Amino acid sequence: MSGPNSDYDPVEVTPLHADEVEAMRDAALAALAAADSLEALKQARIDHTGDRSPLALANREIGALPPQARKDAGMRVGQARKAVAAALAERQGVLEAEAEARMLVDEAVDVTLPTDRTPRGARHPITTVQEKVADIFVGMGWEVAEGPEVEAEWLNFDALNLGPDHPARTMQDTFWVSPASAARVLRTHTSPVQARTMLTRTPPIYVIAPGRVFRTDEMDATHSPVFHQVEGLAIDEGLSMAHLKGTLDHFAQAIYGEGMTTRFRPSYFPFTEPSAEMDLLCYVCHNEPGAVAQCRTCRGEGWVEWGGCGVVNPRVLIANGVDPQRYSGFAFGIGLDRTITGRYDIADLRDLFDGDIRFTEPFGVEI
Known part of the structure; x- marks a missing residue:
């Protein structure tokens, strides 16, 4: 090998x-x-x-x-x-x-240079008006009160003199929270906030309660199952309808300008007695001769419906632990959505809730 x-x-x-x-x-x-x-x-x-x-x-x-x-x-x-x-x-x-x-x-950027960039979006008119209303009443010495949107049936109805057989308790008006034994609802107004305030505080009481409320309405151009209210409650010694009228007139002038006033029409609400529908002097024609007949806003009436009000029913005071022999009070409620649509001539209520930025842009960023 x-x-x-x-x-x-x-x-x-x-x-x-x-x-x-x-x-x-x-x-x-x-x-x-x-x-x-x-x-x-x-x-x-x-x-x-x-x-x-x-x-x-x-x-x-x-x-x-x-x-x-x-x-x-x-x-x-x-x-x-x-x-x-x-x-x-x-x-x-x-x-x-x-x-x-x-x-x-x-790629350096000089952040100090001026820009012509258009601001994106705007504050929603409901938010702006709600905060403006709060500022007006805080300036008058009132307080802003808040409460839950899912509310106890007793606070939403019974405490406000809405008895068990009242039509507002039916499914036609109220969203009930399951199970039925829970006795809870989506609040149909912000009045439960007033009841909570009376139950936890001693008069004098001066509060407003702005917020979102719910009713089983079909969504259309003039109705919505979700809308916004601001309610006011004053409890003190010697309060009367005259104090209510003065408060609302001041409120109207703060919102719409000098010369604005309100009027009362007799009405009925379970939680106030006497009760009234309050109308606002038409902010377009001001009920002036020669202009009121052609006014599309008030349709020739000279007045625009604004909300409900009245002297607090003594039964409501008793139910919420307030002595009606010593104290009296007044309350009012205004729909903010309707106020905005009427004030700005918005034909369709749904525009407030669609979330289209083109709708909110004209309202700007007023604070």
């Missing part, structure tokens, strides 16, 4: 000659150093470290060498590829830093 072949040329594969490997390494280092952008560096990386690069092809040729020569050739090629990889990482870090520095200069 013959012995192993020891007669070979260790550099018989040309790409693996020491000078060839050094030449490939130097060419790669020069190309990387010459790259002046990340794009140029990417191309240099493909050309000199990719699968078809000279050093990669030389690495494949190691297998063609006799076993005794593979170690030296592998070390030469490996050191060359390692030097190229280190140079690539260093050059990439430099170019990325330069690119970021250029970006900070080229």
Whole structure:
């Protein structure tokens, strides 16, 4: 048997000659150093470290060498590829830093420059009017009271002299919360806030209760199952309808301007006695001769319906722990949605709830 072949040329594969490997390494280092952008560096990386690069092809040729020569050739090629990889990482870090520095200069924004950008959106008129009403009464020394929207049946009805057989308790008007044994409803007015106030405080009491209320109305141009009210309650010694009229006249003037006034028409509400529907002097024609007949807002009446009011029924005072022999009071309630639609000649109540920014934009950002 013959012995192993020891007669070979260790550099018989040309790409693996020491000078060839050094030449490939130097060419790669020069190309990387010459790259002046990340794009140029990417191309240099493909050309000199990719699968078809000279050093990669030389690495494949190691297998063609006799076993005794593979170690030296592998070390030469490996050191060359390692030097190229280190140079690539260093050059990439430099170019990325330069690119970021250029970006900070080229894309800099001067935030102090004036802009003609149109403001996005606007405050909703319901929010604006509700807060304006609160400001008016706070300026008069009143307080703003709040309560839950899911309310106890007793507070929503019984405490306000709405007996078990009252029509408002039926499913036609009220959203009842399941199960029925819970005796809870979505409040049909903000009057339960007044009841809560009387039960927890000692007169004198002067509060308004703005908020969202719920009734089982079909959604159309003039009705909504969800709407907004503001109710007022005053409990003190010696209060009468005269105080109610003065309060509402001041309120009307604060909302609509000097000269605005209200009038009362006899009506009925279980929680007030006597009760009245309050009308607002038409804010368009002001009931002036020659203008009232052509006014579309009041339809020739000279007055616009605004809400209900009256002297608090003694039964309500007793139910809520107030002595009717010592104290009297008045209350009123106004629909904010109807107030807005009438004041701004909005034909469809649904416009208030559709969420269309084109509707709210004309109202601006008044605060």
